[in-house]
Amino acid sequence: MSVAFGVIRDRQDQLFLHLEQTYPSHRVLRDKIEEPILWLRSPDELVPMIEALRREPATQFDRLSDITAYDNIDHVDGPKRLIVVYQLYSLQHHTRLRLKIAIDQDESVPTLTVVWGAANWLEREVFDMFGIRFAGHPDLRRILMDERFVGHPLLKEYELEARQPFSDSLPVRIATGFESPEESH
Amino acid sequence: MSDSITTTEPRQNLSDFYNPNVLVNLGPSHPAMHGTLRVMCRVNGEVIEDSTCEIGYLHRAIEKLAENKTYHQWIVYTDRLNYCSALTNNIAYVMAVEDILGIQVTDRCMWIRVICMELSRIIDHIICVAINALDMGALTCFWYLYHWREEAYTMIEAMCGMRLTTSYARIGGMSYDLPDNFDELMAKFIKGLPKSLDDVEKLLTTNRIWTDRTRGVGKLTREQAIDLGVTGPCLRASGVDFDLRRDRPYYTYPELDFEVAVGLNGDVYDRYLVRIEEMRQSLKILKQCMKKLPKGPLWVEDKRVFIPNKQDVYTKMEVLIHHFKIFMEGIDVPPGEAYNAVEAPNGELGFYVVSRGGPKAWRIKIKSPSLLHFQSFETSAKGSKIPDAIAILGSLNIIAGELDR
Numbered sequence: 001m002s003v004a005f006g007v008i009r010d011r012q013d014q015l016f017l018h019l020e021q022t023y024p025s026h027r028v029l030r031d032k033i034e035e036p037i038l039w040l041r042s043p044d045e046l047v048p049m050i051e052a053l054r055r056e057p058a059t060q061f062d063r064l065s066d067i068t069a070y071d072n073i074d075h076v077d078g079p080k081r082l083i084v085v086y087q088l089y090s091l092q093h094h095t096r097l098r099l100k101i102a103i104d105q106d107e108s109v110p111t112l113t114v115v116w117g118a119a120n121w122l123e124r125e126v127f128d129m130f131g132i133r134f135a136g137h138p139d140l141r142r143i144l145m146d147e148r149f150v151g152h153p154l155l156k157e158y159e160l161e162a163r164q165p166f167s168d169s170l171p172v173r174i175a176t177g178f179e180s181p182e183e184s185h
Numbered sequence: 186m187s188d189s190i191t192t193t194e195p196r197q198n199l200s201d202f203y204n205p206n207v208l209v210n211l212g213p214s215h216p217a218m219h220g221t222l223r224v225m226c227r228v229n230g231e232v233i234e235d236s237t238c239e240i241g242y243l244h245r246a247i248e249k250l251a252e253n254k255t256y257h258q259w260i261v262y263t264d265r266l267n268y269c270s271a272l273t274n275n276i277a278y279v280m281a282v283e284d285i286l287g288i289q290v291t292d293r294c295m296w297i298r299v300i301c302m303e304l305s306r307i308i309d310h311i312i313c314v315a316i317n318a319l320d321m322g323a324l325t326c327f328w329y330l331y332h333w334r335e336e337a338y339t340m341i342e343a344m345c346g347m348r349l350t351t352s353y354a355r356i357g358g359m360s361y362d363l364p365d366n367f368d369e370l371m372a373k374f375i376k377g378l379p380k381s382l383d384d385v386e387k388l389l390t391t392n393r394i395w396t397d398r399t400r401g402v403g404k405l406t407r408e409q410a411i412d413l414g415v416t417g418p419c420l421r422a423s424g425v426d427f428d429l430r431r432d433r434p435y436y437t438y439p440e441l442d443f444e445v446a447v448g449l450n451g452d453v454y455d456r457y458l459v460r461i462e463e464m465r466q467s468l469k470i471l472k473q474c475m476k477k478l479p480k481g482p483l484w485v486e487d488k489r490v491f492i493p494n495k496q497d498v499y500t501k502m503e504v505l506i507h508h509f510k511i512f513m514e515g516i517d518v519p520p521g522e523a524y525n526a527v528e529a530p531n532g533e534l535g536f537y538v539v540s541r542g543g544p545k546a547w548r549i550k551i552k553s554p555s556l557l558h559f560q561s562f563e564t565s566a567k568g569s570k571i572p573d574a575i576a577i578l579g580s581l582n583i584i585a586g587e588l589d590r
Contacts (some may be wrong), residue, residue, distance in 0.1 A: 005434075006434075006439075007435060008434075013201055015584030020342055031521065031522050031523055032284050032285050032287065032521045032522065032523045033284045033523050033525070035523075035524065039415060041541075060248060063414065064412070064414055065526070065533065065535065065552060066535060066537070066550065066552040068548075068550040068552075069546035070539055070550075071548070072546065074541065076520075076541060085537070085550075087524060087535070087537070087552070090425055091425070094433055095433045098524065106501070116413075116414065116565075117409075117412045117413045117414075118412065118413050118557050118558075118560065119231075120399065120560065121556060121557070121560045122414075122556075122557075125556075128407060129248075142241075143240060143241060144240065144244045144589060144590075145241060145244070146241070146586040152244060153220065153249055156252075158249075160249060160250070160253050169213075172210070172223065172225040172237055172239050173237075177228070
């Protein structure tokens with residue numbers, strides 16, 4: 001078990017208290033190893049919230065670790081279908097924070113490419129695997145799957161063995177600018 | 186008669202054919218590309234003005250499989266992520282599952298895991314440095330270092346029976362204890378490798394050709410590296426003093442004495458220096474580990490995950506039933522989630538596990554360092570030459586297995 005100890009554990013507790021006090025109307029939880037989780041109420045809050053978390057001396061989340069999502073088809077985490085997850089890390093305090101947003105399949109999330117360059121491929125992967133649209137992303141198209149692929153493989157209704165083999169590869173496309181997500185299906 | 190040809194046709198110069206936008210395709214199957222990576226470069230003369238990467242050629246749906254296999258069955262898939270440091274992948278994954286189960290592994294197990302992780306760091310860095318040098322024509326370093334990689338693999342084979350795809354870790358313990366002759370094997374390794382490292386440093390560090398080829402090549406500034414999510418030796422080479430082993434200590438790292446190597450310029454040369462120094466520090470850690478390695482039980486006393494001894498399985502009925510349940514049904518992991526990251530040889534390797542109860546995970550996301558490293562290649566290759574691009578790619582040490590998953 002990798003529960004943080006010593007000074008890191010104290011900082012985790014401080015961060016948790018700080019988040020509870022600063023965002024009283026948000027759900028702030030802790031996971032199995034006491035890392036804080038902050039639930040956003042709507043996708044519109046994302047960029048201002050990240051900017052604030054990045055700026056404030058108490059949090060200073062200056063590094064994006066990962067973006068991912070999971071399917072909430074069993075509605076354990078509320079009525080919405082998908083949960084988008086952001087893993088942040090602070091190089092100053094060495095603390096982690098997980099942001100979560102629940103969305104429906106027809107909703108989109110604002111892109112984080114305006115904050116971190118790293119978000120580019122991470123968001124493309126989430127789009128590829130779950131079909132989540134990131135509004136304002138410069139080049140939202142599939143990354144791991146072929147562009148001719150139909151469906152989004154990490155949704156629970158996608159069957160494990162529904163393979164779609166392609167014997168040839170498409171010419172590489174160089175990103176030209178924003179492309180509407182509808183077209184890239 | 187030759188006059189008629191020269192006078193009737195207009196004279197053509199090579200410059201009439203000059204095209205400032207030549208596309209050069211590298212990969213996906215190209216001997217210099219280290220796996221199925223594909224890069225399309227727009228080249229003006231010899232200078233890369235633009236490049237775009239395409240990935241997914243080695244996509245094996247490992248995350249989808251995670252939702253369809255039990256927690257134990259999935260350990261073998263972690264070997265196939267970064268196959269150069271499979272031990273670290275095994276351990277990082279079981280750590281995340283143990284986090285959800287609330288299991289604290291035994292002291293001996295922790296020390297063995299630290300030994301495994303440091304050993305695989307050395308192997309991974311050997312591959313990176315040796316292949317990087319090989320790509321630039323320095324063949325001798327490859328032989329010097331690969332000898333010790335073989336020795337390390339012999340050690341790993343003695344530990345778990347496999348060389349490359351180890352599957353050594355188990356949830357709550359390890360599949361086998363260390364072999365009896367492990368002390369001797371390790372002593373030989375710890376004694377022998379520094380000499381080879383010295384030899385390689387003598388051949389490369391002050392070598393005019395090597396420094397000319399690597400200094401100022403593939404530069405990532407401190408800000409760029411953080412912005413692009415680069416981690417591990419590449420981030421440290423850019424001057425960011427960040428190492429999860431020291432900053433977010435896990436297992437027995439707080440008890441170990443080691444230093445974090447930090448570079449200055451973020452170029453290929455600094456990445457090489459950081460990796461060489463990290464190998465020396467890993468050897469230092471291994472030396473301490475061998476001294477401090479405690480005796481005692483390897484497995485945690487927890488009925489939910491304990492894999493019984495084979496001898497008992499054959500002779501006792503209850504144990505047989507227990508064994509059967511663990512392997513046929515899988516272990517029952519309570520609902521919850523955890524994100525656990527370790528300092529893998531390449532950078533931050535994280536496993537985000539979401540459990541909804543039962544023997545299979547609801548979602549496992551692998552945060553692999555290579556994905557973000559390969560993304561940074563588009564930035565760092567700009568303005569360099571085609572042979573430099575190969576040098577940069579080697580120094581980022583991108584492993585297609587964990588890139589495409």
